[in-house]
Amino acid sequence: MDNFTEIIGFTAAILTTAAFLPQVYKTWKSKDVSGLSMPMLIMFFIGITGWLIYGILIHSPSMIFANAITVVSSFLLIYFKNKYGKK
Structure with a gap:
């Protein structure tokens, strides 16, 4: 059961982390931070x-x-945001 739980955890981890990375890349390339709060x-x-x-405290590799x-x-x-935002 623990293997199955970690498979679900890693699947969720990969999807949620991958979903966030394009925003970082787009902001880096465009230097447009106007939409970021x-x-x-x-x-x-x-x-x-x-x-x-x-995650560290409960020893969850996926977290x-x-x-x-x-x-x-x-x-x-x-x-x-600090570097490219309007001062």
């Missing part, structure tokens, strides 16, 4: 960091995998 990005970053810590990548991706969007 800094409060949302910060709340999302904190939430994903919480999920990463939770660690997905959330580690998404923490980096959301950090990049915060960086791009």
Whole structure:
């Protein structure tokens, strides 16, 4: 049962992480951050960091995998928002 549970977890992890990456790539290429909300990005970053810590604490490889990548991706969007946003 644990293998089946982790297969579901990794499938969800791959899909949700892959869905987020095009936004990071598009923002990086276009440098257009006008549609990104800094409060949302910060709340999302904190939430994903919480999920990463939770995944580590419960020893869930799928949660660690997905959330580690998404923490980096959301950090990049915060960086791009600061760098390319109107001051």
